[in-house]
Amino acid sequence: MERDPYDGAGRGFAWTGRSRELDLLLAALEIPPAVVTVEGEPGIGKSRLLQEAGRTLTGRGIRVVTGLCHPLREPLPFGPVLDALRGTADWLPEPDRLNPQTGALAPLLPALARRLPPPPARPEDPRTGRFQLMGAVRSLLDAVGPLVLAIEDLHWADEATRELLLLLARDLPKQLGLVLTYRREDLPADTPVLGAPYRRPPGTSGAEIHLDTLAEEEVHALAAAVLGPRANPALSRTLFERSAGLPLVVEEDLLTLTDRARDARRGSGRTPRKDALADDISVLTEAAVPRGLREAVTARMSALSEPATAVVEAAAVLAVPASRHLLTELTGLDPRQAGPALTEALRAAVLRETAPGHYGFRHALAQQAVYQDIPGPHRQDLHRLAVRVLWTTPQPPLVQIAHHTRALGDIPAWLRQAEAAADQATALGDEGTATTLLHEILAEPRLEPDLRTRSALALSRIAVNGVDYTTTTSTLRRILADPQLPTAARGEIRLALGLLMFNLARDAAAPTELERAVEELATRPELAARAMVALAMAHQRSSQAARAWMDRAEKTVRDSPDHAARAAVRATRLSLMASAGDRDVWGLVDALPLDDPDPEVLRQTSRALFNVGDTALGTGYDTRAAALIHESLDLARRLGTLVVVECLGALDLLRLDWLAGRWEHLEADHAALTAQYPDMAGAAFDAHLASGCLAAARGRWTRALDQLGQAAHIAEAATEAEWKLRATAVLVHVHLARGQAQAWTVTVPALAALRSAACWPVACDMVPVAVQAALAGGHHQDAHDLVTEAEHALEGVDAPAAHAETHLARGLVLQHDADSEGAAGHFDRARLTFQAIGRPHHTARALEHHARALAPTDPQTAADHLTEAAATHAALGATADAARCQQALRELGLHRPTPRGRRSYGEHLSPRETQVAQLLATGATNNDIAHALAISPRTVEQHVANTLKKLRTTRDNIPGPHTAPRAP
Structure with missing residues (x-):
């Protein structure tokens, strides 16, 4: 008997064309913690990849839970993650073995409430409550490992869910694997999948998997697994052309073919004839739009009964997975009729059970296809009925109600519902949903002025703690252009704009916006004081202007009952004290409140800790700076206000890496x-x-x-004088190293900025480099005056790094004046200070200067110092600095000769060739190498040729800059 080629087909398709991706996914999850992203267009097979991985992982004893994001969702913070956590009930340990903070999840997960510790008191501040929930989620995931948490369709996630997943991804429990699927094309514009670009931290494995369409041979393999011998090359070619390799479309076509054959077999009682099977191609080619999913879905729908069609259309209008009761209400079917109709839709694979008791489409494309085929009047009736039915639920889903109201074309009603939904989302701490709704409201033309004002204010209050600079500032500017905006509201919105401009972009125009905000907030003194302290920070290097704004802010809030406003003023006062090198700041920082009932007071504490830590880094208290920055980050995490502080803190920590x-x-x-x-x-x-x-x-x-x-170009447009000074200092150093005359010319405007900003306490290498440039250019008096000015400015100032730089500068002047002994003393004080701070590169440079000053009177010690400095530079990878020390040894006659006769290194690299290889690996040109190693271009050519020959490579293929190249 011939085997029925359609037997068993049509519901579970073969696993085809994804073996490499499956292996990559499993390998990444094999060593937790791990983060894997799976990206691909609709219907590409992301969910199927997760299903296959889940089967394998479960067989290995690894638990898997899955949560789904939906395009239309209610403002329940972390909804998709909470949905996944419901599947952990059987794995939870006894409540007394769980972290007490997991009890915060009990109200949101009633099915698990008995398995969780008692709920803690809910914070009054929604943001703090949201952060409490984040900690509870992480603790619960930690307790049930080893576990894989899969969140599908992350492109539909709200901001709160993205923030939770981002924090989890940056600090995963040790036994957790996190898998995230998404569609790149459906992400909000210029938005990374987690809301902010993400890089796996050290110790976290993972992978980034992109699913592409199937090749023609893979489509053939899939068809052969379903159709058997009837899947000839011609049919496979037709399937491939119709689908363009998209698995979902291939599967829908195969469902159509299998059902057609099954129907023919049922009618005749026999297996379909070969000529009937041959008609498969004509069935597909005769479809109205051969490449679209819509036709495949329509074909599936046409086989449904009228009640089943009504259920599917109701599901399409609702647009989110819905309960049987809700679908029944929307169709108007008798419950005894609705049940079989829903079952029919499920068996036809038009709908699927997405969660227990909830039903939706297999794919959003299918939902869209059905929705678009519903006649307009009937579609409107269903939206209208959906609004009425949803209002009758115990907790009306405001986001969905707003969606249906907008679909009805009733813009005034939609605006009312959208505002209510945004308010609800904000109250629940779901700022992502709120922000989306507020942007939609504000994009509506001819908006009623009061609603426009309320929405703009709500958005500005959310945006001030975010990092979405371009979109938000554009929206706020557009709102501020409205002449009908009330003055006080205009001031609050402008304050948010000014803070964004200053905090995120260091925009030189930020002070102008903040000054205008002060004027517009005349009737809101506490908010005006926030603008004033921001202006004090913007003018912190102009002591007179900063002092004036601070005095005005303190006077404004002196008798205010607003503790948060007073905390903002106090935080700024401490920041300015630190910038001025005031030793009294340390005791005041230690007294900052860390457990105040007002979250805004704690946010100001976090701001003060960061600002003082940032300044401590500039003044030379590197260890204390790191501690303060970490403390600020920890407090920000506790409060749920991490985004801005996290970026700025990460920058400071990277700067510490450079200095250390x-x-x-x-x-x-x-x-x-x-x-x-x-x-x-x-x-x-x-x-x-x-x-x-x-x-x-x-x-x-x-x-x-x-x-x-x-870097200098960015600094020109910024308010930060230190940026200009830091960039210029290194530029001048490069010009000096290359013997270029413009070193002093480049220095002059930077010194003007230094004097204007009066930022002498902040060490940025400008003073010693400027002195070198002045002396090299014959401007001795300028060099002498600059050092004297810096010494005077730093009298009584607590800024050890700046003092060390001034000692270097004074030493350079004295050395130029032939006072080697005096110069050596200053160089050594600089060395000792940098060494105590913990800056090896600066220490080695000071040691090099000290050696040069000692050379005339103590050549042996000078040689030791230069050798030590060269070794330090070499260990850091500062090839040019190490070569300069070696050159100094030769110039001063202190070079220690090697034994008579040149050593032969054979096929191995000589020390000089190793230096050349390291420079080549960084992309250095021959001219760069000549300058760096103080050798002639001709000698460089010989070294480069020998190095490449020994390494058996070309210049383009030499190992990277962090590899020590060695000959085979």
């Missing part, structure tokens, strides 16, 4: 941070500056000048 000599991953870490925060000017500036500094230390002058030029 931890350079190995510095450029990669900066690149990841820049991608994560594309709107943050500070991230771009620091990335270019770090690349320029590394290139300069390695003698890659061309790259150094390019990167430093880009």
Whole structure:
């Protein structure tokens, strides 16, 4: 008997064309913690990949839970994650073995309430409550590991869910694997999948999987698994052309063919004839739109009874998985009729059970196809009925009601419902849903002025703690252009705009917006004081202007009952004290409140901790700076206000890495941070500056000048004088190293900025480099005056790094004046200070200067110092600096000769060739290498040729900059 080629087909399709992706997914999850993203267009097979992985993982004893995101959802914070957690009930330990904070989930997961500790008191502040829930989720996931948490369709996730998943991904429980699926094309514009670009932290494995369409041979394999011998090449070609390799469309076509054959067999009682099977191609080719999913779905729908069709159409209008009761209400069917109709739709694979008791489409494309085929009048009736039915539920889903109201074309009603939904979302701490709704409201033309004002204010209050700079500032500017906006509301919105401009972009126009906000907030003194302290920070290097704004702010809130406003003023006062090098700031920082009932007071504490830590980094208290920044980040996490502080804190910690000599991953870490925060000017500036500094230390002058030029360009548009000084200092160092005359010319405008901003306490290498440039250019008096000015400015100021730089500068002047003994003393004080701070690169440079000053009177010690400095530079990877020390030894006659006769290294690299290889690996040109190693271009050519020959490679293929190249 011939085997029925359609037997068993049509419901569970063969696993085809995804073996590599499955292996990659399983390998990544094999060593937790792990984060895997799976990206692909609708119908590409993301869910199927997870199903196959889930079967394998379950067989290995690894638990798997899944949550689904939906395009239309109610403001329940972390809804998809909570849905997944409901599946952990059987794995939970006894309540007394769980972290007490997991009790916060009990009200949201009633089915698990008996298995959880008692709920803690709910914080009054929604943001703090949201962060409490985040900690509870993480603790619960930690308790049930090893576990894989899969969240599907993350492109539909709200901001709160994205924030939770981002925090989880950055600090995963040790036994957790996190898998996220999404469609890139359906992400909000310019928005990464987790709301901010993400890079896996050290110790976290993972993968980024992109699912592409199936190749023609893979479509043939899928068809053969379903149709058997009837899947000839011609039919497979037709399937491939119709689907363009999209698995969902292939499967829908195969369902059509299997059902057609099954129907023919049932009618005749026999297996379909071969000629009937041959008609499969004509069935597909005769479809109205051969490439679309819509026709495949329509074909499936046409086989349904009228009641089943009504159920499917109701599901399409609802647009989210719905209960049987809700579908029944919307169809108007008798419950005894609705049950079989729903079952029919499920058996036909038009609908599926997405969660216990909830039914929706297999794919959003199918929902859209059905929805678009519903006649307009009937579609309107269903939306109208959906509004009435949803209002009768115990907790009316306001987001869905707003959606249906808008679909009816009733814009006034939609605006009312959307505002109510946004308010509800904000109250629940779901700022993502609220932000989306508010943007939609504000995009509506001819908006009623009061509603426009309320919505704009709500958006500004959310936006001030976010990092979506471009979209939000554009919206706020558009709102501010409305002449009908009330003055006080205009002031509050402008305050938010000014804070965004200053915090995220260091925009030089920010003070102008803040000053206008002060005027517009005359009737809102506490908010006006917030603008004043922001202005004090913007003018912090102009002591007179900063003092004036601070005095005005303190006077404004002196008798105010608003504790948060007073805390904001106090935080700014401490920030300015730190910037001025006031020793009294440390005791005041230690007294900051860390457990105040008002979350806004704690947010100001976090701000003060960060600002003082940031300044401590500039003044030379590196260890204390790291502690304060970490404390600020911890408090921000507790409060749920991490985003801005996290970026700024990460930048400071990377700067600490540079100063402490931890350079190995510095450029990669900066690149990841820049991608994560594309709107943050500070991230771009620091990335270019770090690349320029590394290139300069390695003698890659061309790259150094390019990167430093880009950093300087960013600094020109910013309010931060330190940015200009830091970039210029390294630029001048490069010009000096290359013997270029423009070093002093470049220095002059930077010194004007230094004097204007009066930022002498912040060490940025400007003073000693400027002195070197002045002396090299014959401007001795300028050099002497600059050092004297810096010494005077730093009298009584607690800024050890700035004092060390001034000692370096004074030593350079004294050395130029032939006072080697006096110079040596200042150089040594600089060395000891940098060494105590913990800055090896600066320490080695000071040691090098000390050696040069000692050379005339103590050549042996000078040689020891230069050798030590060269070793330190070499260990850091500062090839050019190490070569400069070796050159100094030769110039001073202190070079220790090798034994007579040149050593033969055979096929191995000599020390000089190793230096050349390291420079080649960074992309240095021959001219760069000549300058870096102080050798002639002709000698460089010989070394490069020998190096490449020994390594058996070409210049383009030499190992990367962090690899020590060795000959085979």
